[in-house]
Amino acid sequence: MENELTKYEQQLVSLVQNKELGEIIKPLIKEIHLFDSFIAGTTHLDDKTVIDAAKEGDALSLRRENNKYDQNAILILNADGKKMGYVPEKDNIVFARLLDAGKILKAKISSIKKKGSFTQISIGIYMVDL
Secondary structure, three states: OHHHHHHHHHHHHHHHOOOOHHHHHHHHOEEEEEEEEEOEOHHHOOOOHHHHHOOOOOEEEEEEOOOOOOOOOEEEEOOOOOEEEEOOHHHHHHHHHHHHOOOEEEEEEEEEEEEOOEEEEEEEEEEEEO
C-alpha cells in the first residue's frame, strides 16, 4: 500500500518531466464558443496588408483598448500583433466585461468574403477555459 503512492507519484513526474509548461497545460484547455461576429473598422486601417494576409482558421487575439469613441472597445490583433480592426460596438459590451474580469478571449477567422473593394472577415469568439 505504501509503495502505491510512490509509484503513482513517479508516473506523474515522468509525464511532466522535460516538458514546457504550455505542453503540460494544453490538454487541459477548452475553448468555449461564445458568439459569431465580424471584424469592424477594416476600411480605416493604416496597414491594409494584414487584411490581404488573413486566412480562414487564423487565430486572433482580443485586447481591450482605451478609446474615446467606445468605452467597451476591443481590438482584434493577428498572430503578429498587428491591428486588424475591432469587435463591432453592437457586440462588444459582454466581451469587454469578460476581459475586464480577467477572462481570456480569442477569435478565429471563420470566413473571408470580398465585396468589391471591401473585405468582410467573419470571426468566432471563444473563451479559453482551464
